[in-house]
Amino acid sequence: MRQENTITIGTNSANPLLAQRPGYGTMRLTGDDFWGEPRDRQGAIALLRKAIELGVNFFDTADFYGPGVTNKLLVEALYPYTPDLIIATKVGARRGDDKSWLPFGKPAELRASVENNLNQLKVEQLSLVHFGQAINSSDNFEEGWATMLALQEEGKIQHLGLTNATIDQFNSAISMGNVASVENMYSYAQRVTDPTSAYGFQGGEVLSLCEQRQIPFIPFFSLQTSLPAEQPKMKELALAKGVSEAQLNIAWLLHQSPFMLPIPGTTSVQHLVENINAAHISLSAEELAFLG
Template structure:
């Protein structure tokens, strides 16, 4: 690691990484669809994140779809050893701004195999079930990821947008390495936060700045500081497509955890 990790450090999926990570959903076109308007700036953001000490990168096959995984490979492969590369499966994208969960085991398996090819890796560091598909038993969805883990294609399993009861149910099928839910000053209540603290599960808040809506009134330090103060198990992943905004996020991380 060439720079101090912004926000301090945390262990996620067996890796010691920066507590301030980078979400990559904004490295796409409008509606989280297709390539970003400025591909050069998007690649600059990814390189600058690594150079700034961010070692937790979060993406999904649904971003684009497939756009950001391709961008990560073209920009950062071979990935530095210290980087935790997390992706998500279980969501399909029929159109811009349209998201539909799909958790059939055969689909999840095919999606993981496709992620491995796009990212040019043999094993996913952390693979989230992007959303629970209500049409498929949760045990079957997590069970397929566990089977892929047994085969060495997934190192660790995570859950996204889940309740404590769903986490509890999933933990009966496989070890859950991280939970990723929405949490910010505008949306401050999530019972999974305490559940994860009580059970030693890293909690990854997505949309920590509420898609930038908090910045005009609260700046960056207040929302991120509030999240980091909730517990050492909390590791936010703000997203940006701007190198300048990335720099501001990193500097805030250092101010909040000097």
């Protein structure tokens, strides 16, 4: 079966966004430990432009990638932006000077992050912002989400989503306002989508909630959590179909739900081409059943 390769974000709004599947995650364009400039800056810029040539119009970034590196790469590569371009950023975290990942979800901090993204990306309004918290954060989720809704009302944000969201946070956010999309960890090898749950093959709880409400689900680390471990069935079917295991992983994601928007990242133009071409891989019901 072949999958529809576009997805609508913000269906309840007057100005929904139409994204091509898959998108591209920029996190890997930074230096080691997702810190500092890329080893090949011009190569990173060329890769982003190649993604546009291949039809990608959804790019995932954050001001704490680098920090500030991927936002500036997007500007150098793609500014001025075409009307159909979607740059999704996120707030709720920052990087410490020791490269640590720290919570940054208090109202004043969220406002600072939004302003930072606006300035770095050279836009007057952010197309899509995902708000998230570390599981061990002491920041108040409802207070943070209310701040994001206020920023949206002020015109600084077009669409609001969640990242690293638990079931309880999803339900709380929905009760307070519209959720345009959810960006959580999910992959062939790691199918639990509530970050408070133990890893295992128990089904996607947050993903199911998104499907019920027709909200796009954006899986991150979809290749990182699948490819390092041996996946015998994935390897066998990839060989039989003459595709790479990475391509089959992306195709599997696309076949899981019409609301799935994978954002595989890479620093290789060859792998970028392969990742985008994965959208054209058709999987039969029998093949999907074989993969499990």
